[in-house]
Amino acid sequence: MKNPKPSLHAQRVAKEQSFTESEIQDRVRWDLPILAQNSKCSVSLDLPLINCRPTAVCAAVCYAAQGRQAYRQAVLKSVAIQQMIEKDPDRVAHTVVDEAAGRAVRLAGSGEVLPSHRYLVEKIHELGGQTWEFTRRVDTHEALPHLMFSLDAGTPPSALEYIEQSVPVNRRAYLRRPNDPPAPLEVAVTFPLHGPRTPHAKAVPTHPTDCPASRDEVSGCWACRRCY
Numbered sequence: 001m002k003n004p005k006p007s008l009h010a011q012r013v014a015k016e017q018s019f020t021e022s023e024i025q026d027r028v029r030w031d032l033p034i035l036a037q038n039s040k041c042s043v044s045l046d047l048p049l050i051n052c053r054p055t056a057v058c059a060a061v062c063y064a065a066q067g068r069q070a071y072r073q074a075v076l077k078s079v080a081i082q083q084m085i086e087k088d089p090d091r092v093a094h095t096v097v098d099e100a101a102g103r104a105v106r107l108a109g110s111g112e113v114l115p116s117h118r119y120l121v122e123k124i125h126e127l128g129g130q131t132w133e134f135t136r137r138v139d140t141h142e143a144l145p146h147l148m149f150s151l152d153a154g155t156p157p158s159a160l161e162y163i164e165q166s167v168p169v170n171r172r173a174y175l176r177r178p179n180d181p182p183a184p185l186e187v188a189v190t191f192p193l194h195g196p197r198t199p200h201a202k203a204v205p206t207h208p209t210d211c212p213a214s215r216d217e218v219s220g221c222w223a224c225r226r227c228y
């Protein structure tokens with residue numbers, strides 16, 4: 001029997017794992033920007049997807065495996081940035097704050113924040129930087145409880161229980177595909193599934209918590225700030 005096609009998440013992780021150590025070390029460059037720019041979020045720190053513990057739903061439709069974020073150079077940069085954080089989190093924090101120049105930084109624009117990134121996040125805040133961030137990892141949320149928690153129709157009951165008990169409603173987000181019901185818990189924001197390879201936002205029923213950028217009602221997150 002033919003093997004099923006790997007999920008979008010698995011395709012991107014395979015790309016991350018295809019780099020040689022020397023390719024990664026060549027990309028550990030402090031003279032190049034650490035942040036990425038994009039039209040919706042402004043600036044983001046993009047991390048590798050090897051950090052993720054995806055649900056079956058987010059693995060299948062992963063936005064970070066689509067479009068420009070999945071270009072080889074962007075993927076290599078995310079792998080190199082992870083190493084730069086491990087080597088010198090203080091330098092990364094200073095660079096992030098300098099490059100952001102007062103703009104709020106989306107963590108992580110791709111991939112996942114790890115519990116071990118707590119030092120980096122706290123350092124950025126200590127230096128006066130602003131961040132806004134999502135996680136799907138309970139251990140990351142336990143380390144950094146101000147993060148928003150993303151759930152979807154594949155979120156296991158144990159994580160739903162954690163969210164219900166430990167995550168305030170204004171820190172909960174729900175990814176919704178066209179045939180999914182509304183979020184199983186009260187949430188602050190619903191993200192209709194979108195992306196170059198999963199362009200289905202219009203097929204997702206509207207809901208009062210829909211992200212206004214996903215519905216083309218605002219030009220970017222800075223004009224909304226619900227997730228900040």
Ligand code: SF4
Nearest residue numbers: 211213221224226227
């Ligand atoms: S709800 Fe607002 S802040 Fe959150 S992702 Fe959408 S536009 Fe950005």
